Amino acid sequence: MSSGGVQEHQTRYGRTGMDRAQLAAFADGLLTAALGHASPSGSLITLPGKPGGYGTAVDGLEGYARTLLTAGFRLAGEGGTDPLNLAERYAAGLAAGTDPAHPERWVRPEEHGQAKVEAASIALILDLTRPWIWDRLDAGVQERTIEYLSSVVGDRDYPHNNWVWFRIVVETFLRSVGGPWSAKDIERDLAVHDGFVRPGGWFSDGDERAYDHYAGWALHLYPILWARMQGAAEAHAPLGAGTRHARDVAHLDRFLQDAVLLVGSDGAPLFQGRSLTYRFAAAAPFWAGVLAQVPSASPGLLRQAATRVVGHFVDHGVPDPDGLLNLGWHHEWRPLVQRYSGTGSPYWASKGLLGLALPAQHPVWTAAAEPLPVDAGDVRAVAGAPGWAISGTQADGIVRVVNHGTDHAFEGDLTGDSPLYARLGYSTATSPLLDAPAWTDPGDQSVVLRDAQGRATHRSGFRTLDLAAVESAAVLGSVAEAHWLDADLAAPDHGSGRPGTARVAGSVTTVSVVRGAWEVRFVRVAGLVTGDDATAARALEITGWAVSGTDADHAGPGDVRAGGLGSRVVPLLGGLTAGAREHTHATPFGPRTVVPFAAAEPVPAGEWAAVAVGLWGPSADPTPPGAELDDGVAVVTWPDGTLTRAKLPDPGH
Incomplete structure (x- = not known):
């Protein structure tokens, strides 16, 4: 020694x-x-x-x-x-x-x-x-x-x-x-x-x-x-x-x-x-x-x-x-x-x-x-048990997972989303938001409904859809009873989501089509629970990858940069508008974090919306894919011209 x-x-x-x-x-x-x-x-x-x-x-x-x-x-x-x-x-x-x-x-x-x-x-x-x-x-x-x-x-x-x-x-x-x-x-x-x-x-x-x-x-x-x-x-x-x-x-x-x-x-x-x-x-x-x-x-x-x-x-x-x-x-x-x-x-x-x-x-x-x-090439796979689409890109060396199976909960639970488990994406280059608000207000890699006070819903307890496929792209999906939560902040923190009193907002189906640095995320909201203006869902928000650093900043609508990383949310379908939100001291990767998002108000209920969610590093291609719908089939066109067709769930799923 x-x-x-x-x-x-x-x-x-x-x-x-x-x-x-x-x-x-x-x-x-x-x-x-x-x-x-x-x-x-x-x-x-x-x-x-x-x-x-x-x-x-x-x-x-x-x-x-x-x-x-x-x-x-x-x-x-x-x-x-x-x-x-x-x-x-x-x-x-x-x-x-x-x-x-x-x-x-x-x-x-x-x-x-x-x-x-x-x-x-x-x-x-x-x-x-x-x-x-x-x-x-x-x-x-x-x-x-x-x-x-x-x-x-x-x-x-x-x-x-x-x-x-x-x-x-x-x-x-x-x-x-x-x-x-x-x-x-x-x-x-x-x-x-x-x-x-x-x-x-x-x-x-x-x-x-x-x-x-x-x-x-x-x-x-x-x-x-x-x-x-x-x-x-x-x-x-x-x-x-x-x-x-x-x-x-x-x-x-x-x-x-x-x-x-x-x-x-x-x-x-x-x-x-x-x-x-x-x-x-x-x-x-x-x-x-x-x-x-x-x-x-x-x-x-x-x-x-x-x-x-x-x-x-x-x-x-x-x-x-x-x-x-x-x-x-x-x-x-x-x-x-x-x-x-x-x-x-x-x-x-x-x-x-x-x-x-x-x-x-x-x-x-x-x-x-x-x-x-x-190192040897782009990686694309599905890990069935955790419900992860794994996508690694040789150009920048980043590995990403898109998550439709892990939440540290049981199917049907109406608990809070743990930022460590229930987000839609994790990577080797980024951290989810982990400051105190992140445990009660999912603000990155999420699909949420917001009420008049701006409170975001949670997805824990979602049901994983049987969509796994790996051909030209990986395809996964889930259905969540989106719910607001009055969280019990005194509960011991062992990493899982906070318990509390839940109130259902509606059903949110999310389907991810994943290839390379990009995910095309299809979202449909149904069964909205009606109420007065203060208790009903007012907006749909789809957030992307949080990137952190001393230089984290906006590069355009829904487009952010930090330390050589790029993160972007591109509206594709459903009348969404892109933006970005700033956070300070919210991750261990840097003092400043910016999260891109796309949102629509009022909620486009009953119709499919779609965004492209990207994360890339130096030398990777930041060109986003495109998407359209063809009689219930999602058709994604990737930057290299490859097409992926994925049948979306029927409304009754």
Whole structure:
């Protein structure tokens, strides 16, 4: 290992990838900086900044457990060679943290749920580094560690999502060291996990339509790591270990075929979903694919995807000048985080460094690099489970998804739209509006009805239409009961939309025809709920991509520019008028954001309206497509002359 230090950020790792030495130096720098904030015993690593929503005690435990992931990967990959003295330092922290009489003892799993998460990281690394940490602990520390972890056995208070893996991992480790464990717990948790399986290799993070990076950095990662733990096969032998692992690998293999499409040519992951402050944890499923030896992706491609995701953040100034991962994206930006996020939380990014657990001679480090899909050509695909049309353009390296299946809700719910899940589009180059008003007033990548006070409707609970097609273009659609919401702003923020009292405004059908940098969005409003002037829908508004930067500005009606990006909404059908709206400090990508839109007042009910919605970067073609209707068929003419015909839903749909 190197002695580390703050990385130089004048790099292009996001476009070239990183070799093992570069990634190792980056990891050692993160560890060196973080360990500078360890408590005297080493049990708590409390990073600077305002405490998180769960308090300083949890922050310090997270700092220990999540940096331990990186330390463990480094120890395993080097066969125990340890110039940073990581094994001894973390062992000392373990001894103090598990000692109930120590002033720096850890908050326990039965005292705070977040400790159940951190317990899994500790157990995972104690298994991975068994010869260098666990086997060298004295018997008393081993006994206290077993006692600390064993409180999870039989605990029924685990959220119905990726958290089931935290208990599976802990109990598997406990079994391997002679501690208490429960076959029924593991069987029950595996059954819950199996309930999250969706077609095409995807997982939902819970029963709702919750599709995000947790599919990869949790629900795909843990089964692969678990299978490598000592005694894992025996722990679930009655459940069919070999068959389960083969199924896990096949499911991961299929997921990765979509996941590699979602990385921009600059290494940027898709900016969508909660916990984005974990940053390059988005690289984790690619390393999982290497460990699992998936058949459909080569080690050279998976290494490129993983290290370019890490490299993207290095290129953009991560870590900060003090060598730390702060709460934000490229830079600190606290509005990005959820209630559960604390100063140690960003170090779950350690999962994106998993490849360092593989030695230098492993094929993943010696294989020839392969280009990402968006490097090799334009990308067009449909991911069925999340309801995404994926469109990447080689000219600018941007990957976009148009979303008709994800809202972190159930079909029929009338909740608020989460900007992280329910918008119509996400990309590797933009952020949705994430300031406080964005949670109650959808103002980008939306189709809304506005009342006399200007209040916008929400779409969560929409029904996805069976329109998926990929020929000359991808075609997706949905029907929403557009509703105004009196939101409960006191509800805990875990990334999903706000609950509240809903009032239906009408039905909005949206069909997206997607190709290259453009989406042609067809919209029809029906069943408007009548009321007085104050409670009825007065206008239809269709918004496009939010672009941010110090130079974000209007370039014309419905046409905006920022930092080399262009975003435009072009009215095509339905008497719409284009405009743009400005926001300040609304995304982590810059202090100024402009969103293009098209609107019509009164609402053109019962008729199809259409706009072209575009997002492009330097070197891409900003020429918009055209559209017309032909007896219920949408006919789109693309800038290169290609025609796409798409049957629009009948009024009764």
